[in-house]
Amino acid sequence: MKRDFILNYVFYQHRNLGGYSMRQIQAEKYSKNMRIIHWIVGAFIITELVCGFLMGGLAVPFKFSVYSLHKSIGVLIFLFVVIRIFNRFNSKIPELPTAINKFERIAAKIAVFILYLGMIAMPASGYLMSVYYDYKVLFFGLGFPMFVEKKS
Numbered sequence: 377m378k379r380d381f382i383l384n385y386v387f388y389q390h391r392n393l394g395g396y397s398m399r400q401i402q403a404e405k406y407s408k409n410m411r412i413i414h415w416i417v418g419a420f421i422i423t424e425l426v427c428g429f430l431m432g433g434l435a436v437p438f439k440f441s442v443y444s445l446h447k448s449i450g451v452l453i454f455l456f457v458v459i460r461i462f463n464r465f466n467s468k469i470p471e472l473p474t475a476i477n478k479f480e481r482i483a484a485k486i487a488v489f490i491l492y493l494g495m496i497a498m499p500a501s502g503y504l505m506s507v508y509y510d511y512k513v514l515f516f517g518l519g520f521p522m523f524v525e526k527k528s
């Protein structure tokens with residue numbers, strides 16, 4: 377009975393992985409570069425969200441430092457995402473398991489696209505907000521070019 381259960385489980389998992397064994401699936405993973413950039417950007421985005429929601433309520437001299445840090449990390453995210461997109465087009469991306477149906481396949485692609493769009497739109501909108509407020513954008517203390525001008 378227990379043996380049947382285990383065999384069923386293994387068969388089910390096997391089918392779910394599109395006929396590939398777990399080892400074959402694991403062999404096809406994202407490149408090391410992609411994985412490193414993924415975790416760096418992930419950690420930065422979490423930091424940005426925490427800073428973003430908290431910084432408005434901080435006391436004054438500290439508040440400015442956090443705003444500055446928020447902007448610097450945001451610019452860094454933008455740069456990493458540009459590298460990430462370049463990397464994605466130039467490295468082998470693991471295939472989705474064949475057991476995934478057409479609808480799920482399309483949904484997964486749309487989700488990835490929206491995530492990339494967000495990773496570009498968030499820093500870009502933050503940058504534009506700074507331009508609109510007439511605030512400087514410094515990159516870890518260094519001057520950062522203002523690519524757009526506020527129209528008065």
Ligand code: HEM
Pocket residue numbers: 421424425427428429432446447448449450451453495498499500501502503504505506513
């Ligand atoms: C992925 C990158 C970024 C994320 C996830 C992010 C996230 C956030 C969040 C959650 C807020 C709070 C919004 C609110 O409370 O309504 C915020 C505010 C802000 N962000 Fe970002 N941000 C990013 C990049 C940037 C960049 C690159 C800049 C500027 C160069 C920037 C400038 C600002 C400014 C000035 C505010 C404050 C707006 C205010 O106080 O009214 N952000 N951000």
